[in-house]
Amino acid sequence: MNKRLLGVIDATTVHEDLHELSIHRSVAAIPFGGRYRLIDFILSNMVNSGIESVAIFPKFQYRSLMDHLGSGRNWDLNRKRDGLFFFPAPNLDKHYTGIGTLDHFADNIDFFERSTQEYALIANSYTVFNMDFQPLLDWHLKSGCDITEVQKAGKSLGIYLVKKTLLKDLIMTRNETGYSNMRDVVTDLDSQFHLCYYNFEGYASMVDTIEKYFKTSMDLMKPEVWKELFPKERPILTKVKDEPPTRYDVDASVRNSMVANGGMIEGTVENSIIARGVKIGKGTVIRNCIIMQKTQIKENCLLDSVIVDKDARIEAGTVITAPTDAPAVIRKGSVQGVGSKS
Amino acid sequence: MLLAGGKGSRLHSLTKNLAKPAVPFGGKYRIIDFPLSNCTNSGIHTVGVLTQYQPLLLNSYIGIGSAWDLDRKDGGVTVLPPYAETSEVKWYSGTASAIFQNLNYLYQYDPEYVLILSGDHIYKMNYELMLEYHIEKGADVTISVIQVPWEETNRFGIMNTDDSLRITEFEEKPAEAKNNLASMGIYIFKWSVLREYLIRDDQNPDSSHDFGKDIIPLLIKENMKLYAYPFKGYWKDVGTVQSLWEANMDLLDRDCELNLFDQSWRIYSVNPNQPPQYICPEGNVSESLVNEGCKIEGDVSKTVVFQGVTVKKGAVVKETVIMPDAVIGHNCVIEKAIVSPGVYVPDGTIIRPDQGSNEITLISEETIGALQSN
Numbered sequence: 024m025n026k027r028l029l030g031v032i033d034a035t036t037v038h039e040d041l042h043e044l045s046i047h048r049s050v051a052a053i054p055f056g057g058r059y060r061l062i063d064f065i066l067s068n069m070v071n072s073g074i075e076s077v078a079i080f081p082k083f084q085y086r087s088l089m090d091h092l093g094s095g096r097n098w099d100l101n102r103k104r105d106g107l108f109f110f111p112a113p114n115l116d117k118h119y120t121g122i123g124t125l126d127h128f129a130d131n132i133d134f135f136e137r138s139t140q141e142y143a144l145i146a147n148s149y150t151v152f153n154m155d156f157q158p159l160l161d162w163h164l165k166s167g168c169d170i171t172e173v174q175k176a177g178k179s180l181g182i183y184l185v186k187k188t189l190l191k192d193l194i195m196t197r198n199e200t201g202y203s204n205m206r207d208v209v210t211d212l213d214s215q216f217h218l219c220y221y222n223f224e225g226y227a228s229m230v231d232t233i234e235k236y237f238k239t240s241m242d243l244m245k246p247e248v249w250k251e252l253f254p255k256e257r258p259i260l261t262k263v264k265d266e267p268p269t270r271y272d273v274d275a276s277v278r279n280s281m282v283a284n285g286g287m288i289e290g291t292v293e294n295s296i297i298a299r300g301v302k303i304g305k306g307t308v309i310r311n312c313i314i315m316q317k318t319q320i321k322e323n324c325l326l327d328s329v330i331v332d333k334d335a336r337i338e339a340g341t342v343i344t345a346p347t348d349a350p351a352v353i354r355k356g357s358v359q360g361v362g363s364k365s
Numbered sequence: 366m367l368l369a370g371g372k373g374s375r376l377h378s379l380t381k382n383l384a385k386p387a388v389p390f391g392g393k394y395r396i397i398d399f400p401l402s403n404c405t406n407s408g409i410h411t412v413g414v415l416t417q418y419q420p421l422l423l424n425s426y427i428g429i430g431s432a433w434d435l436d437r438k439d440g441g442v443t444v445l446p447p448y449a450e451t452s453e454v455k456w457y458s459g460t461a462s463a464i465f466q467n468l469n470y471l472y473q474y475d476p477e478y479v480l481i482l483s484g485d486h487i488y489k490m491n492y493e494l495m496l497e498y499h500i501e502k503g504a505d506v507t508i509s510v511i512q513v514p515w516e517e518t519n520r521f522g523i524m525n526t527d528d529s530l531r532i533t534e535f536e537e538k539p540a541e542a543k544n545n546l547a548s549m550g551i552y553i554f555k556w557s558v559l560r561e562y563l564i565r566d567d568q569n570p571d572s573s574h575d576f577g578k579d580i581i582p583l584l585i586k587e588n589m590k591l592y593a594y595p596f597k598g599y600w601k602d603v604g605t606v607q608s609l610w611e612a613n614m615d616l617l618d619r620d621c622e623l624n625l626f627d628q629s630w631r632i633y634s635v636n637p638n639q640p641p642q643y644i645c646p647e648g649n650v651s652e653s654l655v656n657e658g659c660k661i662e663g664d665v666s667k668t669v670v671f672q673g674v675t676v677k678k679g680a681v682v683k684e685t686v687i688m689p690d691a692v693i694g695h696n697c698v699i700e701k702a703i704v705s706p707g708v709y710v711p712d713g714t715i716i717r718p719d720q721g722s723n724e725i726t727l728i729s730e731e732t733i734g735a736l737q738s739n
Contacts, residue, residue, distance in 0.1 A: 057641035058640075058641055058657075097638070244643070249643060253639075253640040258639070259640070260638055265634070267392070267626055267632070268670070269642065269654065269655050269656075270617075270653075271652060271654075271655065272651070273651055276649065276651070277644045277650055278644060278649070279644065279645060280643075281641040281642070281643050282641055282642050284641075287626070297641075
């Protein structure tokens with residue numbers, strides 16, 4: 024298939040505005056859509072476009088990311104030749120900014136030397152979209168560009184296509200040119216390169232704030248967005264968990280929600296995303312919420328516009344509500360009781 | 366040694382293109398997931414799966430066994446189909462002949478004990494405990510048994526035992542049973558005993574080469590040490606449309622002994638990796654199990670819904686099993702049925718049992734075709 028394209032995912036990003044969800048994990052590993060992590064979208068897109076070699080460049084807090092990706096088996100990237108590569112930053116003191124940090128690539132230049140692919144696709148790890156990169160490569164080749172940036176309605180999506188030899192030049196000459204990342208390269212007005220912009224028509228959302236996270240999650244409940252993100256022929260793949268189907272009790276009432284496997288639902292759920300293995304007790308009402316993996320919400324609670332991170336426990340009778348445009352966040356593993364402050 | 370060649374003819378069109386062990390069960394699984402998960406959870410990492418009838422799907426489903434953590438360098442899962450020898454092609458004519466023809470597979474490992482399983486039952490069992498019992502009793506063969514209701518004893522192979530649970534007599538489907546301990550088709554053999562009796566059985570021209578009919582009675586007759594291992598817990602033969610439906614409905618009971626949510630004894634399967642289920646604003650789900658990739662726009666109650674199913678607006682589905690990728694059209698009414706995988710039930714179809722009847726309808730392409738031509 025696409026032996027010409029190398030996948031490079033920059034997973035170094037830190038978003039201050041996502042702090043509450045990224046204390047224990049990198050932005051790339053933030054749970055999304057009930058069973059995914061943000062990185063699943065770009066990674067699956069690469070695999071579905073026939074890319075057989077993908078390198079991940081993480082920096083901070085990448086334990087959960089490594090655990091999630093494993094050998095790459097769930098993306099069919101556990102290969103003898105090519106497959107999945109992991110290049111954590113060797114030096115945490117070095118300051119990386121922007122997508123596609125050339126310093127970080129320089130630390131792993133061997134990878135770019137050894138891989139046989141002619142072109143490299145450099146992408147961020149936190150965009151929710153479903154895109155086939157084959158037409159992008161065809162377009163790039165036809166228009167004779169040096170570097171193509173993928174955009175949506177005139178705004179950068181933080182995805183760049185470049186010939187690998189040129190990428191290697193950019194890495195080697197970074198001290199002379201002053202370019203520190205791919206964004207610097209494409210935003211240089213005096214650039215000597217032929218820069219092109221490719222417009223992506225479909226749904227795409229860069230998740231960089233809590234509000235954006237919440238809004239993008241709620242977008243999943245729009246049938247047109249769901250259809251675009253999860254077509255059968257280009258599935259978004261993730262780590263599988265061997266959870267049983269979700270059990271709905273006799274008192275369960277679920278409307279306009281996405282529910283992942285392994286859940287036990289006894290209460291009322293509306294306009295919400297319920298992740299794998301979540302328990303929702305009797306008499307509890309969950310509205311406009313995102314409940315992450317293995318969280319337990321006991322009986323007679325009321326939660327409105329709340330993001331509850333993994334493994335949290337909400338004791339019986341707890342009421343937590345927030346305005347829809349500023350959702351509350353309950354941290355991973357925390358316990359919330361009636362008396363505790365939210 | 367997992368016998369997975371069963372045809373399951375009483376499951377009708379469900380097993381037309383599919384061996385019985387590959388029949389979908391419980392919203393996510395196939396029947397064979399249960400014995401395979403039991404093996405891996407019991408610490409058995411060398412499993413031979415004997416296939417014969419319609420093996421295509423079963424073979425590709427088992428693959429290299431990674432779903433059950435049985436992709437091993439040493440041992441792991443091996444699919445054992447019938448094969449041709451220099452002189453003739455030998456089909457597996459009975460359960461014993463299937464194992465006999467794979468003696469070479471067993472010689473490779475030269476084990477102390479061999480566990481023989483069938484791929485037709487739904488249950489969770491720790492085979493390690495059964496082996497401990499087998500060793501403790503100093504048995505040649507241990508047969509796992511379960512108490513069945515007295516009125517059903519004529520459907521099972523019944524073991525008559527003495528007080529120490531040593532098996533004294535085996536009766537296949539007796540009209541007047543003396544006991545209600547039914548064989549679960551799970552045997553542990555001393556390898557040396559298994560080998561000897563299989564070789565002798567092969568040379569007996571009058572044998573039907575079946576464990577229940579030939580090997581076990583001969584062992585008892587020759588006064589070998591056979592013990593019954595009493596099993597308590599959920600165990601169900603899902604050989605008919607009715608019993609397959611019942612076993613699925615059992616899962617909806619919160620207190621069901623077969624707990625799929627038990628993290629310490631997980632049932633593994635090939636995960637479909639589909640998006641979460643979407644319950645639409647018009648949809649409603651209660652007392653049901655629903656798997657990934659479903660879209661529920663209708664009203665679903667007391668129903669087991671497999672991955673990739675769509676229930677459209679206005680449809681009402683009750684006490685039904687909807688197998689993978691089936692579509693229930695607008696305003697359908699479906700009650701007490703099993704909807705076969707991938708079937709499209711057209712808008713407005715009404716299928717429910719007649720007043721007072723409890724018969725389960727198997728909805729297949731043919732059922733739909735017949736409805737439309739009427």
